[in-house]
Amino acid sequence: QKEVEQDPGPLSVPEGAIVSLNCTYSNSAFQYFMWYRQYSRKGPELLMYTYSSGNKEDGRFTAQVDKSSKYISLFIRDSQPSDSATYLCAMRAGNTPLVFGKGTRLSVIA
Amino acid sequence: EPEVTQTPSHQVTQMGQEVILRCVPISNHLYFYWYRQILGQKVEFLVSFYNNEISEKSEIFDDQFSVERPDGSNFTLKIRSTKLEDSAMYFCASSAQGKETQYFGPGTRLLVL
Numbered sequence: 677q678k679e680v681e682q683d684p685g686p687l688s689v690p691e692g693a694i695v696s697l698n699c700t701y702s703n704s705a706f707q708y709f710m711w712y713r714q715y716s717r718k719g720p721e722l723l724m725y726t727y728s729s730g731n732k733e734d735g736r737f738t739a740q741v742d743k744s745s746k747y748i749s750l751f752i753r754d755s756q757p758s759d760s761a762t763y764l765c766a767m768r769a770g771n772t773p774l775v776f777g778k779g780t781r782l783s784v785i786a
Numbered sequence: 787e788p789e790v791t792q793t794p795s796h797q798v799t800q801m802g803q804e805v806i807l808r809c810v811p812i813s814n815h816l817y818f819y820w821y822r823q824i825l826g827q828k829v830e831f832l833v834s835f836y837n838n839e840i841s842e843k844s845e846i847f848d849d850q851f852s853v854e855r856p857d858g859s860n861f862t863l864k865i866r867s868t869k870l871e872d873s874a875m876y877f878c879a880s881s882a883q884g885k886e887t888q889y890f891g892p893g894t895r896l897l898v899l
Contacts, residue, residue: 718892718893722890766829774821776829
C-alpha cells in the first residue's frame with residue numbers, strides 16, 4: 677500500500693463550482709497535513725497547513741483532516757479559472773520529511 | 787514577502803558531468819531541504835540539513851550527491867557525476883523550525899543528455 681494516495685485526475689469543473697480534492701494515507705503517525713498548489717513547471721506553493729484533525733478555513737479554501745479514517749480533503753468554493761493547477765497533498769510525522777501525493781490536476785473552465 | 791530563490795532555472799549537462807544547483811533559503815529559516823520531481827511523478831524528498839549537517843537523507847541521496855551551506859545565505863546541491871535518470875526538477879525548501887511549514891523555491895529543471 678502506498679503511503680499517500682491521491683487521484684491524479686484530471687478534474688474539470690465549471691467556474692463557480694465547489695471542488696473537492698482528497699488524499700488517503702496509511703501511516704497513522706502523520707500529524708501535519710499540507711496542501712500545495714503547483715502551476716505548470718513551477719514550485720509547490722503552500723495553500724493550507726493543518727495540525728492533527730479538524731477543519732481549517734482560509735478564504736475560499738477549507739482543509740479537513742479525519743485521522744480516524746486517514747483521509748484529508750481540500751474544498752475550493754466559487755472556483756475560478758486561476759485555480760487551474762495541480763494540487764498536492766503532503767504530510768509528515770513530527771520533524772520528518774514531507775511525503776507527497778502524486779497531485780490532482782484541476783481545470784476550472786470559464 | 788520573503789521567498790526561496792533558486793539558480794539556475796534550467797541546466798542542461800552531459801552525462802558524467804558535475805552540476806551544482808543553488809538555493810537561497812528564506813533568511814531567518816534554519817532548516818533546509820532538497821526535493822526532486824521527475825516529470826509526471828511525485829515530489830520526492832532527497833535530504834534535510836540543519837546546523838551545518840545533514841539531518842536526514844533518502845535512499846535516492848547516494849554518494850553522488852552532496853549538500854553544502856558555503857556561506858550564510860546559500861545552500862547548494864552537488865551531483866558529482868550525473869546520470870540520465872537524474873533529469874528532473876529539483877526544489878529547494880526551507881522552514882523556520884523543523885516542525886514548521888516548508889516553503890519551496892521555483893525549482894531548477896535539470897536535463898542530463
